[in-house]
Amino acid sequence: MLSCTYLLIDLFTVIICFIFSFHHKIKFNRHFGAFFKASCIVGLVFIVWDAWFTKIGVWWFNDQYILGIRILKLPIEEILFFICIPFACIFTYYCLDKFFKLNWKPLPEKIFVIVSSIISLIIGIYYHEKVYTSFTFITTSLSLFILYFVLKSRWIGKASFIYLLLMPGFLLVNGILTGTGLPSPIVNYNPAEFLGIRILTIPIEDTAYGYELILWNIYLFQKFKIKEITTSYD
Template structure:
Protein backbone atom coordinates (compact mmCIF):
# COMPACT_ATOMS: atom_id res chain seq x y z
CA UNK A 1 0.00 0.00 0.00
CA UNK A 2 1.40 3.36 -1.02
CA UNK A 3 0.79 6.02 1.63
CA UNK A 4 -0.49 9.15 -0.15
CA UNK A 5 0.59 12.54 1.04
CA UNK A 6 -1.93 14.49 3.08
CA UNK A 7 -1.98 17.18 0.39
CA UNK A 8 -2.90 14.59 -2.24
CA UNK A 9 -5.85 13.44 -0.19
CA UNK A 10 -6.92 16.98 0.70
CA UNK A 11 -6.68 18.45 -2.80
CA UNK A 12 -7.83 15.50 -4.89
CA UNK A 13 -9.72 12.66 -3.26
CA UNK A 14 -11.63 14.46 -0.49
CA UNK A 15 -13.09 17.21 -2.76
CA UNK A 16 -13.99 14.65 -5.45
CA UNK A 17 -15.65 12.34 -2.93
CA UNK A 18 -17.47 15.23 -1.26
CA UNK A 19 -18.76 16.46 -4.62
CA UNK A 20 -19.99 13.01 -5.63
CA UNK A 21 -21.76 12.42 -2.33
CA UNK A 22 -23.06 15.95 -1.86
CA UNK A 23 -24.11 17.04 -5.34
CA UNK A 24 -27.44 15.13 -5.44
CA UNK A 25 -28.50 16.98 -2.26
CA UNK A 26 -28.15 20.42 -3.85
CA UNK A 27 -31.61 21.89 -4.36
CA UNK A 28 -33.23 18.50 -3.86
CA UNK A 29 -36.28 17.88 -1.71
CA UNK A 30 -36.90 14.45 -0.24
CA UNK A 31 -40.33 13.15 -1.28
CA UNK A 32 -42.19 12.49 1.97
CA UNK A 33 -43.98 9.24 2.66
CA UNK A 34 -44.24 6.37 0.24
CA UNK A 35 -42.60 3.83 2.54
CA UNK A 36 -42.70 0.23 1.39
CA UNK A 37 -44.12 -1.57 4.41
CA UNK A 38 -43.98 -5.10 3.03
CA UNK A 39 -40.89 -6.79 1.66
CA UNK A 40 -40.84 -9.72 -0.74
CA UNK A 41 -41.69 -12.37 1.85
CA UNK A 42 -40.24 -15.77 1.05
CA UNK A 43 -41.51 -17.68 4.06
CA UNK A 44 -43.30 -16.78 7.29
CA UNK A 45 -41.44 -17.45 10.54
CA UNK A 46 -43.82 -16.69 13.37
CA UNK A 47 -41.15 -16.59 16.08
CA UNK A 48 -39.66 -13.53 14.38
CA UNK A 49 -42.92 -11.60 14.66
CA UNK A 50 -42.31 -9.31 17.63
CA UNK A 51 -40.10 -6.70 19.19
CA UNK A 52 -37.19 -9.13 19.58
CA UNK A 53 -36.58 -9.52 15.84
CA UNK A 54 -33.52 -7.25 15.74
CA UNK A 55 -32.07 -8.88 18.87
CA UNK A 56 -32.53 -12.35 17.36
CA UNK A 57 -30.86 -11.09 14.19
CA UNK A 58 -27.83 -9.86 16.12
CA UNK A 59 -27.51 -13.02 18.21
CA UNK A 60 -27.70 -15.34 15.20
CA UNK A 61 -24.97 -13.40 13.41
CA UNK A 62 -22.72 -12.59 16.39
CA UNK A 63 -22.59 -15.80 18.45
CA UNK A 64 -21.09 -18.14 15.79
CA UNK A 65 -18.41 -15.62 14.78
CA UNK A 66 -17.57 -14.77 18.38
CA UNK A 67 -17.24 -18.45 19.29
CA UNK A 68 -15.21 -19.60 16.31
CA UNK A 69 -13.34 -16.38 15.57
CA UNK A 70 -12.63 -15.04 19.07
CA UNK A 71 -12.95 -17.92 21.55
CA UNK A 72 -11.35 -20.56 19.30
CA UNK A 73 -9.36 -17.98 17.29
CA UNK A 74 -10.01 -19.71 13.99
CA UNK A 75 -8.00 -18.18 11.15
CA UNK A 76 -6.23 -15.98 13.72
CA UNK A 77 -9.28 -13.69 13.80
CA UNK A 78 -8.89 -12.70 17.45
CA UNK A 79 -5.46 -11.22 16.76
CA UNK A 80 -6.67 -9.54 13.58
CA UNK A 81 -9.53 -7.84 15.45
CA UNK A 82 -7.47 -6.54 18.35
CA UNK A 83 -4.36 -5.57 16.38
CA UNK A 84 -5.74 -4.30 13.08
CA UNK A 85 -9.52 -3.99 12.80
CA UNK A 86 -11.01 -2.68 16.05
CA UNK A 87 -10.00 0.99 15.78
CA UNK A 88 -10.87 1.45 12.07
CA UNK A 89 -14.14 -0.45 12.63
CA UNK A 90 -15.20 1.98 15.35
CA UNK A 91 -14.15 4.99 13.27
CA UNK A 92 -16.07 3.87 10.19
CA UNK A 93 -19.06 2.88 12.34
CA UNK A 94 -19.33 6.44 13.63
CA UNK A 95 -19.29 7.82 10.07
CA UNK A 96 -22.01 5.43 8.90
CA UNK A 97 -24.11 5.97 12.02
CA UNK A 98 -24.11 9.68 11.12
CA UNK A 99 -25.29 8.72 7.62
CA UNK A 100 -28.05 6.58 9.17
CA UNK A 101 -29.15 9.39 11.49
CA UNK A 102 -29.33 11.83 8.58
CA UNK A 103 -31.31 9.54 6.29
CA UNK A 104 -33.71 8.58 9.06
CA UNK A 105 -34.33 12.26 9.80
CA UNK A 106 -34.82 13.03 6.10
CA UNK A 107 -37.32 10.21 5.66
CA UNK A 108 -35.25 8.04 3.31
CA UNK A 109 -35.98 5.08 5.56
CA UNK A 110 -37.64 4.37 8.89
CA UNK A 111 -37.90 1.58 11.46
CA UNK A 112 -41.03 -0.44 12.11
CA UNK A 113 -41.93 -0.09 15.83
CA UNK A 114 -43.50 -3.57 15.79
CA UNK A 115 -40.03 -5.15 15.56
CA UNK A 116 -37.88 -3.02 17.88
CA UNK A 117 -37.73 -2.47 21.63
CA UNK A 118 -38.46 1.26 21.46
CA UNK A 119 -35.28 2.59 23.11
CA UNK A 120 -33.44 5.12 20.94
CA UNK A 121 -29.90 6.48 20.79
CA UNK A 122 -29.68 9.76 18.86
CA UNK A 123 -33.03 9.02 17.18
CA UNK A 124 -31.94 5.53 16.11
CA UNK A 125 -33.14 2.28 17.70
CA UNK A 126 -30.39 1.00 19.98
CA UNK A 127 -30.45 -2.24 18.00
CA UNK A 128 -29.65 -0.26 14.85
CA UNK A 129 -26.64 1.38 16.51
CA UNK A 130 -25.39 -2.08 17.54
CA UNK A 131 -25.67 -3.19 13.90
CA UNK A 132 -22.75 -0.96 12.94
CA UNK A 133 -20.43 -2.83 15.28
CA UNK A 134 -21.79 -6.39 15.14
CA UNK A 135 -22.28 -6.83 11.40
CA UNK A 136 -18.85 -5.59 10.24
CA UNK A 137 -17.26 -7.69 12.99
CA UNK A 138 -19.04 -10.74 11.56
CA UNK A 139 -18.47 -9.78 7.91
CA UNK A 140 -14.73 -9.30 8.29
CA UNK A 141 -14.47 -12.86 9.59
CA UNK A 142 -15.31 -13.97 6.04
CA UNK A 143 -12.57 -11.65 4.75
CA UNK A 144 -10.10 -13.17 7.21
CA UNK A 145 -10.98 -16.71 6.11
CA UNK A 146 -10.44 -15.83 2.44
CA UNK A 147 -7.21 -14.02 3.33
CA UNK A 148 -5.80 -17.09 5.09
CA UNK A 149 -7.18 -19.76 2.77
CA UNK A 150 -6.85 -18.04 -0.59
CA UNK A 151 -3.65 -16.06 -1.03
CA UNK A 152 -4.79 -12.70 -2.42
CA UNK A 153 -6.82 -13.71 -5.49
CA UNK A 154 -6.54 -11.31 -8.45
CA UNK A 155 -3.96 -9.14 -6.66
CA UNK A 156 -4.71 -5.42 -6.82
CA UNK A 157 -7.19 -6.06 -9.70
CA UNK A 158 -6.61 -2.62 -11.22
CA UNK A 159 -8.48 -3.45 -14.42
CA UNK A 160 -11.51 -4.47 -12.37
CA UNK A 161 -11.25 -1.25 -10.38
CA UNK A 162 -11.33 0.89 -13.52
CA UNK A 163 -14.22 -1.09 -15.02
CA UNK A 164 -16.22 -0.77 -11.81
CA UNK A 165 -15.55 2.97 -11.66
CA UNK A 166 -16.83 3.51 -15.21
CA UNK A 167 -19.93 1.33 -14.76
CA UNK A 168 -20.81 2.71 -11.32
CA UNK A 169 -20.30 6.32 -12.41
CA UNK A 170 -22.70 5.76 -15.31
CA UNK A 171 -25.25 4.33 -12.88
CA UNK A 172 -24.65 7.29 -10.57
CA UNK A 173 -25.49 9.76 -13.37
CA UNK A 174 -28.73 7.89 -14.06
CA UNK A 175 -29.81 7.84 -10.40
CA UNK A 176 -28.99 11.32 -9.14
CA UNK A 177 -32.68 11.97 -8.48
CA UNK A 178 -32.79 9.17 -5.90
CA UNK A 179 -30.89 10.06 -2.75
CA UNK A 180 -30.20 6.56 -1.46
CA UNK A 181 -29.20 5.28 -4.89
CA UNK A 182 -26.92 8.25 -5.54
CA UNK A 183 -25.32 8.18 -2.10
CA UNK A 184 -24.74 4.43 -2.15
CA UNK A 185 -23.14 4.63 -5.58
CA UNK A 186 -21.05 7.70 -4.76
CA UNK A 187 -19.73 6.08 -1.58
CA UNK A 188 -18.75 2.95 -3.51
CA UNK A 189 -17.09 5.00 -6.26
CA UNK A 190 -15.19 7.07 -3.70
CA UNK A 191 -13.84 4.02 -1.89
CA UNK A 192 -12.76 2.28 -5.10
CA UNK A 193 -11.08 5.52 -6.18
CA UNK A 194 -9.25 5.72 -2.87
CA UNK A 195 -8.06 2.13 -3.24
CA UNK A 196 -6.56 3.14 -6.60
CA UNK A 197 -4.87 6.24 -5.21
CA UNK A 198 -3.15 4.28 -2.44
CA UNK A 199 -2.42 1.34 -4.79
CA UNK A 200 -4.09 -1.05 -2.36
CA UNK A 201 -2.99 -4.60 -3.11
CA UNK A 202 -5.89 -6.19 -1.27
CA UNK A 203 -8.70 -5.15 -3.63
CA UNK A 204 -8.92 -8.55 -5.33
CA UNK A 205 -8.99 -10.29 -1.97
CA UNK A 206 -11.73 -7.97 -0.76
CA UNK A 207 -13.86 -8.54 -3.87
CA UNK A 208 -13.56 -12.32 -3.49
CA UNK A 209 -14.62 -12.17 0.16
CA UNK A 210 -17.41 -9.67 -0.55
CA UNK A 211 -18.90 -11.94 -3.21
CA UNK A 212 -18.97 -14.77 -0.68
CA UNK A 213 -20.45 -12.41 1.89
CA UNK A 214 -23.46 -11.75 -0.34
CA UNK A 215 -24.78 -15.21 0.60
CA UNK A 216 -25.24 -14.58 4.35
CA UNK A 217 -26.13 -10.98 3.53
CA UNK A 218 -29.19 -12.23 1.68
CA UNK A 219 -30.43 -13.98 4.81
CA UNK A 220 -29.49 -11.50 7.51
CA UNK A 221 -30.41 -8.38 5.56
CA UNK A 222 -33.55 -10.19 4.48
CA UNK A 223 -34.52 -10.67 8.13
CA UNK A 224 -34.71 -6.88 8.43
CA UNK A 225 -36.48 -6.19 5.15
CA UNK A 226 -39.46 -8.54 5.22
CA UNK A 227 -38.04 -11.76 3.78
CA UNK A 228 -39.26 -13.81 6.75
CA UNK A 229 -41.84 -11.53 8.37
CA UNK A 230 -45.20 -9.99 7.47
CA UNK A 231 -43.75 -6.48 7.41
CA UNK A 232 -40.25 -5.09 7.01
CA UNK A 233 -38.35 -3.84 10.04
CA UNK A 234 -36.46 -1.33 7.90
CA UNK A 235 -38.88 0.39 5.54
CA UNK A 236 -37.56 2.39 2.58
CA UNK A 237 -39.01 5.43 0.89
CA UNK A 238 -39.87 4.11 -2.56
CA UNK A 239 -39.06 7.46 -4.20
CA UNK A 240 -35.45 7.45 -2.98
CA UNK A 241 -34.14 4.12 -4.26
CA UNK A 242 -34.26 2.41 -7.62
CA UNK A 243 -36.87 -0.19 -6.71
CA UNK A 244 -34.64 -3.17 -7.51
CA UNK A 245 -34.48 -5.69 -4.68
CA UNK A 246 -32.35 -8.78 -4.17
CA UNK A 247 -34.62 -11.17 -2.32
CA UNK A 248 -36.17 -8.47 -0.11
CA UNK A 249 -33.47 -5.82 0.34
CA UNK A 250 -32.72 -2.89 -2.01
CA UNK A 251 -29.68 -3.37 -4.22
CA UNK A 252 -28.37 -0.09 -2.79
CA UNK A 253 -27.68 -1.92 0.47
CA UNK A 254 -24.84 -3.70 -1.32
CA UNK A 255 -23.14 -0.36 -1.95
CA UNK A 256 -23.75 0.64 1.66
CA UNK A 257 -22.08 -2.53 2.92
CA UNK A 258 -19.31 -2.39 0.31
CA UNK A 259 -18.32 1.14 1.27
CA UNK A 260 -18.46 0.37 4.97
CA UNK A 261 -16.29 -2.76 4.84
CA UNK A 262 -13.70 -1.59 2.33
CA UNK A 263 -13.41 1.65 4.30
CA UNK A 264 -12.51 -0.33 7.43
CA UNK A 265 -9.82 -2.29 5.58
CA UNK A 266 -8.35 0.76 3.84
CA UNK A 267 -8.23 2.65 7.12
CA UNK A 268 -6.67 -0.37 8.83
CA UNK A 269 -3.90 -0.56 6.22
CA UNK A 270 -3.36 3.20 6.34
CA UNK A 271 -2.96 3.18 10.13
CA UNK A 272 -0.67 0.15 10.01
CA UNK A 273 1.61 1.61 7.34
CA UNK A 274 1.58 5.10 8.85
CA UNK A 275 2.63 3.72 12.24
CA UNK A 276 5.28 1.61 10.54
CA UNK A 277 6.61 4.65 8.67
CA UNK A 278 6.67 6.78 11.81
CA UNK A 279 8.49 3.99 13.67
CA UNK A 280 11.09 3.76 10.91
CA UNK A 281 11.66 7.51 10.94
CA UNK A 282 12.22 7.60 14.69
CA UNK A 283 14.66 4.70 14.87
Protein backbone atom coordinates in the same frame (compact mmCIF):
# COMPACT_ATOMS: atom_id res chain seq x y z
CA MET B 1 -40.32 -11.26 22.13
CA LEU B 2 -41.15 -9.59 18.82
CA SER B 3 -39.38 -6.45 20.01
CA CYS B 4 -36.13 -8.44 20.24
CA THR B 5 -36.19 -9.42 16.56
CA TYR B 6 -33.59 -6.94 15.29
CA LEU B 7 -31.38 -7.53 18.34
CA LEU B 8 -31.45 -11.29 17.74
CA ILE B 9 -30.49 -10.76 14.10
CA ASP B 10 -27.42 -8.83 15.26
CA LEU B 11 -26.58 -11.52 17.80
CA PHE B 12 -26.93 -14.51 15.49
CA THR B 13 -24.90 -12.72 12.81
CA VAL B 14 -21.89 -12.42 15.06
CA ILE B 15 -22.04 -15.25 17.62
CA ILE B 16 -20.49 -18.11 15.60
CA CYS B 17 -17.71 -15.90 14.26
CA PHE B 18 -17.01 -14.63 17.76
CA ILE B 19 -16.72 -18.16 19.19
CA PHE B 20 -14.38 -19.33 16.42
CA SER B 21 -12.24 -16.21 16.88
CA PHE B 22 -10.57 -18.04 19.78
CA HIS B 23 -9.76 -21.17 17.78
CA HIS B 24 -6.05 -22.00 18.08
CA LYS B 25 -5.58 -22.08 14.31
CA ILE B 26 -7.31 -18.73 13.76
CA LYS B 27 -6.59 -16.57 16.82
CA PHE B 28 -8.60 -13.65 15.50
CA ASN B 29 -9.13 -12.62 19.13
CA ARG B 30 -5.59 -11.23 19.09
CA HIS B 31 -6.85 -8.57 16.71
CA PHE B 32 -10.02 -7.54 18.52
CA GLY B 33 -8.42 -4.19 19.30
CA ALA B 34 -7.65 -3.49 15.65
CA PHE B 35 -11.15 -4.53 14.63
CA PHE B 36 -12.94 -2.36 17.19
CA LYS B 37 -10.86 0.69 16.34
CA ALA B 38 -11.65 0.22 12.66
CA SER B 39 -15.34 -0.53 13.15
CA CYS B 40 -15.84 2.44 15.48
CA ILE B 41 -14.27 4.89 13.01
CA VAL B 42 -16.11 3.53 9.97
CA GLY B 43 -19.27 2.97 11.98
CA LEU B 44 -19.33 6.60 13.11
CA VAL B 45 -19.37 7.78 9.49
CA PHE B 46 -22.11 5.32 8.52
CA ILE B 47 -24.16 6.13 11.63
CA VAL B 48 -24.14 9.82 10.63
CA TRP B 49 -25.17 8.77 7.11
CA ASP B 50 -27.86 6.50 8.57
CA ALA B 51 -29.17 9.20 10.90
CA TRP B 52 -29.34 11.71 8.04
CA PHE B 53 -31.28 9.33 5.81
CA THR B 54 -33.64 8.52 8.68
CA LYS B 55 -34.20 12.22 9.33
CA ILE B 56 -35.08 13.01 5.70
CA GLY B 57 -37.27 9.95 5.34
CA VAL B 58 -35.19 7.78 3.01
CA TRP B 59 -35.83 4.89 5.39
CA TRP B 60 -37.40 4.26 8.79
CA PHE B 61 -37.72 1.46 11.33
CA ASN B 62 -40.70 -0.63 12.39
CA ASP B 63 -41.16 -0.09 16.14
CA GLN B 64 -42.66 -3.53 16.78
CA TYR B 65 -39.31 -5.23 16.01
CA ILE B 66 -37.01 -3.03 18.10
CA LEU B 67 -36.45 -2.42 21.83
CA GLY B 68 -37.21 1.29 21.59
CA ILE B 69 -33.79 2.51 22.79
CA ARG B 70 -32.50 5.14 20.36
CA ILE B 71 -29.29 7.07 19.77
CA LEU B 72 -29.42 9.96 17.28
CA LYS B 73 -32.97 8.72 16.62
CA LEU B 74 -31.56 5.39 15.46
CA PRO B 75 -32.52 2.13 17.20
CA ILE B 76 -29.72 0.75 19.36
CA GLU B 77 -29.91 -2.38 17.19
CA GLU B 78 -29.00 -0.29 14.15
CA ILE B 79 -25.93 1.03 15.97
CA LEU B 80 -24.93 -2.55 16.83
CA PHE B 81 -25.40 -3.47 13.16
CA PHE B 82 -22.26 -1.47 12.34
CA ILE B 83 -20.24 -3.65 14.72
CA CYS B 84 -21.84 -7.07 14.25
CA ILE B 85 -21.96 -7.14 10.45
CA PRO B 86 -18.38 -5.89 9.96
CA PHE B 87 -17.16 -8.35 12.60
CA ALA B 88 -18.61 -11.31 10.71
CA CYS B 89 -17.25 -10.00 7.41
CA ILE B 90 -13.77 -9.08 8.66
CA PHE B 91 -13.50 -12.42 10.47
CA THR B 92 -14.37 -14.22 7.23
CA TYR B 93 -11.92 -12.08 5.26
CA TYR B 94 -9.20 -12.73 7.82
CA CYS B 95 -9.73 -16.52 7.76
CA LEU B 96 -9.89 -16.84 3.98
CA ASP B 97 -6.87 -14.59 3.55
CA LYS B 98 -4.99 -16.64 6.15
CA PHE B 99 -5.62 -20.05 4.63
CA PHE B 100 -6.05 -19.37 0.90
CA LYS B 101 -4.23 -17.40 -1.79
CA LEU B 102 -6.91 -15.13 -3.20
CA ASN B 103 -4.81 -12.20 -4.42
CA TRP B 104 -5.59 -10.90 -7.91
CA LYS B 105 -2.99 -10.08 -10.52
CA PRO B 106 -2.39 -6.31 -10.80
CA LEU B 107 -3.92 -5.71 -14.24
CA PRO B 108 -7.28 -7.52 -13.71
CA GLU B 109 -7.65 -5.84 -10.34
CA LYS B 110 -6.93 -2.40 -11.79
CA ILE B 111 -9.42 -2.95 -14.61
CA PHE B 112 -12.03 -4.16 -12.11
CA VAL B 113 -11.59 -1.08 -9.92
CA ILE B 114 -11.72 1.35 -12.86
CA VAL B 115 -14.78 -0.27 -14.46
CA SER B 116 -16.64 -0.63 -11.14
CA SER B 117 -15.84 2.95 -10.18
CA ILE B 118 -17.01 4.34 -13.54
CA ILE B 119 -20.23 2.29 -13.59
CA SER B 120 -21.04 3.29 -10.01
CA LEU B 121 -20.40 6.95 -10.80
CA ILE B 122 -22.60 6.84 -13.90
CA ILE B 123 -25.46 5.21 -11.97
CA GLY B 124 -25.13 7.74 -9.15
CA ILE B 125 -25.17 10.74 -11.51
CA TYR B 126 -27.90 9.41 -13.81
CA TYR B 127 -30.27 8.75 -10.91
CA HIS B 128 -29.36 11.94 -9.08
CA GLU B 129 -32.99 12.58 -8.08
CA LYS B 130 -33.05 9.39 -5.98
CA VAL B 131 -31.13 10.14 -2.81
CA TYR B 132 -30.28 6.59 -1.73
CA THR B 133 -29.25 5.49 -5.22
CA SER B 134 -27.25 8.59 -6.04
CA PHE B 135 -25.42 9.03 -2.76
CA THR B 136 -24.60 5.34 -2.35
CA PHE B 137 -23.23 4.73 -5.83
CA ILE B 138 -21.27 8.00 -5.98
CA THR B 139 -19.63 7.36 -2.60
CA THR B 140 -18.89 3.77 -3.61
CA SER B 141 -17.20 5.05 -6.76
CA LEU B 142 -15.15 7.53 -4.74
CA SER B 143 -14.26 4.88 -2.16
CA LEU B 144 -12.93 2.51 -4.81
CA PHE B 145 -10.90 5.30 -6.43
CA ILE B 146 -9.45 6.55 -3.13
CA LEU B 147 -8.66 3.11 -1.75
CA TYR B 148 -6.93 1.91 -4.91
CA PHE B 149 -5.29 4.96 -6.45
CA VAL B 150 -4.70 7.21 -3.43
CA LEU B 151 -4.22 4.76 -0.56
CA LYS B 152 -2.60 2.12 -2.80
CA SER B 153 -4.75 -0.75 -1.50
CA ARG B 154 -3.99 -3.87 -3.51
CA TRP B 155 -6.58 -6.18 -2.02
CA ILE B 156 -9.74 -4.76 -3.64
CA GLY B 157 -10.13 -7.74 -5.97
CA LYS B 158 -9.67 -10.23 -3.16
CA ALA B 159 -12.08 -8.36 -0.90
CA SER B 160 -14.66 -8.14 -3.68
CA PHE B 161 -14.48 -11.89 -4.28
CA ILE B 162 -14.90 -12.58 -0.55
CA TYR B 163 -17.83 -10.15 -0.43
CA LEU B 164 -19.41 -12.19 -3.22
CA LEU B 165 -18.88 -15.35 -1.16
CA LEU B 166 -20.63 -13.62 1.73
CA MET B 167 -23.71 -12.90 -0.39
CA PRO B 168 -25.80 -15.81 0.96
CA GLY B 169 -25.34 -14.47 4.49
CA PHE B 170 -25.99 -10.95 3.26
CA LEU B 171 -29.22 -12.05 1.58
CA LEU B 172 -30.33 -13.85 4.74
CA VAL B 173 -29.66 -10.97 7.15
CA ASN B 174 -30.75 -8.10 4.91
CA GLY B 175 -33.62 -10.18 3.64
CA ILE B 176 -35.07 -10.50 7.13
CA LEU B 177 -34.45 -6.81 7.85
CA THR B 178 -36.30 -5.82 4.68
CA GLY B 179 -39.22 -8.17 5.25
CA THR B 180 -38.37 -11.67 3.98
CA GLY B 181 -40.20 -14.12 6.22
CA LEU B 182 -41.81 -11.40 8.31
CA PRO B 183 -45.33 -9.94 8.16
CA SER B 184 -43.76 -6.49 7.61
CA PRO B 185 -40.20 -5.15 7.16
CA ILE B 186 -38.00 -4.07 10.04
CA VAL B 187 -36.45 -1.43 7.77
CA ASN B 188 -38.77 0.39 5.37
CA TYR B 189 -37.64 2.40 2.34
CA ASN B 190 -39.14 5.42 0.66
CA PRO B 191 -39.90 4.17 -2.90
CA ALA B 192 -39.14 7.62 -4.32
CA GLU B 193 -35.53 7.50 -3.13
CA PHE B 194 -34.26 4.23 -4.65
CA LEU B 195 -34.48 2.38 -7.95
CA GLY B 196 -37.07 -0.14 -6.84
CA ILE B 197 -34.90 -3.05 -8.02
CA ARG B 198 -34.82 -5.69 -5.30
CA ILE B 199 -33.07 -8.99 -4.65
CA LEU B 200 -35.89 -10.79 -2.87
CA THR B 201 -36.93 -7.89 -0.61
CA ILE B 202 -33.50 -6.18 -0.58
CA PRO B 203 -32.98 -2.91 -2.51
CA ILE B 204 -30.06 -3.30 -4.91
CA GLU B 205 -28.51 -0.20 -3.32
CA ASP B 206 -27.97 -2.19 -0.11
CA THR B 207 -25.34 -4.32 -1.86
CA ALA B 208 -23.27 -1.21 -2.69
CA TYR B 209 -23.87 0.22 0.79
CA GLY B 210 -22.60 -2.99 2.41
CA TYR B 211 -19.69 -3.26 -0.01
CA GLU B 212 -18.48 0.22 0.83
CA LEU B 213 -18.90 -0.45 4.57
CA ILE B 214 -16.77 -3.58 4.40
CA LEU B 215 -14.04 -2.10 2.19
CA TRP B 216 -13.34 0.70 4.64
CA ASN B 217 -13.44 -1.70 7.59
CA ILE B 218 -10.88 -3.93 5.89
CA TYR B 219 -8.62 -0.98 5.10
CA LEU B 220 -8.54 0.36 8.66
CA PHE B 221 -8.46 -3.11 10.24
CA GLN B 222 -5.32 -3.95 8.31
CA LYS B 223 -3.71 -0.64 9.20
CA PHE B 224 -4.39 -1.09 12.92
CA LYS B 225 -3.40 -4.78 12.80
CA ILE B 226 -0.02 -3.95 11.28
CA LYS B 227 0.49 -1.23 13.88
CA GLU B 228 -0.33 -3.70 16.66
CA ILE B 229 2.15 -6.25 15.31
CA THR B 230 4.85 -3.62 14.87
CA THR B 231 4.30 -2.29 18.41
CA SER B 232 4.49 -5.80 19.89
CA TYR B 233 7.99 -6.23 18.41
CA ASP B 234 9.27 -2.86 19.68
